[in-house]
Amino acid sequence: MKIKTTTVLALLAAETASPASATDVFTLEGFGAISRGLGGAAVSLDVGPAGIMSNPATLSLSTDNLDPDSDSQLLIGLDIIAPNIDAYNDATGVKAASHTHSRNRGPYFAPELAYIRRSGKFTFGIGAFALGGLGTEYGKSSFLSSGLSGAPAGLDNSSRMLALDIPAAASVKVTDRLTIGGSIDAVWIGLNLGLQLQADQVGSLIGSGRVSGSLVPVLGGIPGLDAAHFGLTRNNYLLNGVDGWGLGGRVGFTYKLTPSTMIGGAYNFKTDVADLEGPATLTAVSTIAGQIPLTGRIRVRDFQMPARLSVGVTQRFGPQLLITAEYQRAFWKDAMKNINVGFEADAAGDINVLLPQNYRNQDIVAVGGAYEMGPMTFRVGARFASQATPGATLLAVVPTIPRYHASAGMTYKLGKRQAIDFAYSHAFKEKVSNDGLPNTSQPLSVTHSQNNLSIGYRLSF
Template sequence: MKNKLITPITTGLLLAIASQSAWAVSDVFRFVGHGPISAAMGGAGTAFDVGAAGMLINPATLSMTPEGSDFHFGADVIFADLLIKNTETGEVARSKTHSKNRGPYAAPQLAYTYHGGPWTFGVGLFPQGGVGTEYGNNSFLSRATGGLDTGLDNASRLLTLNIPFAASYEVNDKLAVGASLDAIWQGLNLGLLLGADQVGSLIGSGRADGSLVPVLGGLPDLRGAHLGFIKNQPVASGADAWGIGGRIGLTYKVSQDTTLGGAYSFKSHIDDMEGDATLTAVDALVGQVPLKGKVSIRDFQTPAQLNLGISHQINAQWMVAADISRIFWKDAMENIDVGFVADNGADIDILLPLNFKDQTALSLGAAYQTGKWTLRGGARFTTQALPSNTLLAVTPGITTRFGSAGFSYQFSPKSKVDLAWTRSFKKKMGNDRLPNTSAPISAEHGQDSIGLAYNYMF
């Protein structure tokens, strides 16, 4: 039923989404900026007009939009460069396109806003974040303990779509307040092979239990276990769920040229993602033993976030802006909590540790207007949220430095196009610790994103 709901919403309104071979340009699971205006200015957007995308940053900025209706249609296209290296053997696994739902990653944007008098209302469809990796089934990541080739894939695709219903109100000529309530859909594809040493580490530390644990331990020569739930479709995922989220915000004009902004996004409340899955025990003597059943990814939430921002209009042409954000990952991402129940009733529960740290991000941007053109540039710097000893090859969210540029072109008073380019500069991180890796690995990740949107005002 869930897939039947999400498919017409997304494919009926926008482009299909195909996952790419690495994380979207983001801080961990979240995109850098929402909409091309914010993205081109390093992700800043709390204290100036970023158009309809303000619904996902600071809904009070909707009061800065022109009077009347505005239709927003756009997409981000992401190109990734991700490499995982076995530091013992020198072997390399690159994330590439190996199946039909992992081509260039196109993330859609669609929104409508209406500004009349002191009130502005908006509704939209925006991606909040995501991940996609595809290492195929013949790299060192697909070898179980003892070098046993399995032919099983290692891949991931997480997509979070927000459907915000937002409103803002101009209290007076200085103060505006806003809020949004979001319907959230979240879908996950996963193919993950754990070596026997990883399975043993999880059991020994109390992170794996259930009636399937002694079954795995009773195999004559267990080399690993693989969990897979993947749908090769543009949006529909192996496991998915619906939930709610939202945010509140305000803007305050200190002077005619300077505006302060603040916004708080609440931690999401998304149901456990559920779907059909196969757990495959890999044994050197009896071969592969697949068990079909149901998987649950429990309490996988998007974190709360606090944004504080300032914008200053230097003159008729130049505007500068800055945001500082605190993202509360620690409360949202302690573990990946996986439950599997086989069709015969046997079960296993696994806690893969993440232990994310809260993250601070600084976004800086500038805009220059001349004639019908507005040129933009920016940068973003973040602290590292992911400890190296919990790095997973299928979830390498490690980039911390970003550069951006873009422009708007006003075709007429009613229509314009916005474009942004964002570069996440290459970052390296290593992990040689159980249970999240068997072989010692280093991850190297860089990425480019291009965002394009068309706005029509009437």
């Protein structure tokens, strides 16, 4: 009955999640307030049920934070994420601020829900977490909504992506020193997108062989073509323009080198999510004929979350103090080479577009420390990452650029079996510029900083 109840709660969280603006490109910088307070480190220490998302092998560790004699533990939590994103036309100095222009975006709320149960040497768990996402809303009147002529088109430029992960995990305590674990995950990705390309961007994509289909000569033959706009957005807190389901998973281990030194590692597999599909409108904007909308179906092909390798070490200095450090390698180069879009018009005809992204693999280092004092545990952390987003392929609606974080957190025990966890992390402002076709018509810079708050309640029983 407990497992059935938790499954229902996980699915409910999946349905009510709002998107998170991610900070390691599309992925969050940690799962659960304990990990978040430590800069996102999690593979070599017990971070409670949220460890199901980082290293399932940690679920077999003896819980120091709550009653170690309990067989079950429940986590209910929430991430609140407030990004600050601005795009600049570097030729004119005009700014397009990404604010809440509609129900499409921010601030974002991401669920944290997990249940684990121990049975002898084995621990089983299920959960529902926002794996990551992004979000922008520049509205309909910024310079991003103007055609090549400078005339306003009045069409929105925005994005909202949420990746939701529902893991089912198992771990085993092989010896007093070694634990191993793994998970199989149901992964859902939903996407809203409003993207306007000026006429010279369309011409650049066609000239480089990145556009194909029967609608290409039709689009190229429109007199006074000024811009083309893809609209696949539902102006709703929950619904998305396109979405798809698939699979993911991870494996991991922990090993106690000494009574006070623990190492751990995990490998997250690249997701295998079906193409994201749904209704859309392709609008050609002409200085002569005005706006020419075509309704149809759109497919965003092979949009995946990347594989990730994590290794870490945690050192305890007595029962109160610990220091942890972790290295991660996120394989974005394989996952995000292009945004591959295919559109089929209701009135016949199709067009296929490859928007270049060419992300780099990302190296990440997370460090953190914790000090326990009575019923409270205080944490601090920092996170440093290389830049995965090349400036030459930057899109204003996909500003996945923060690299540096500082975090702090605490746990307050409510007796032996309950605890409340808090964490705050700040992503420092990062700036990336793009001065060439095809992903921008004018010299473009985007800045992005944000504040994240994670709150969790844990119950052992």
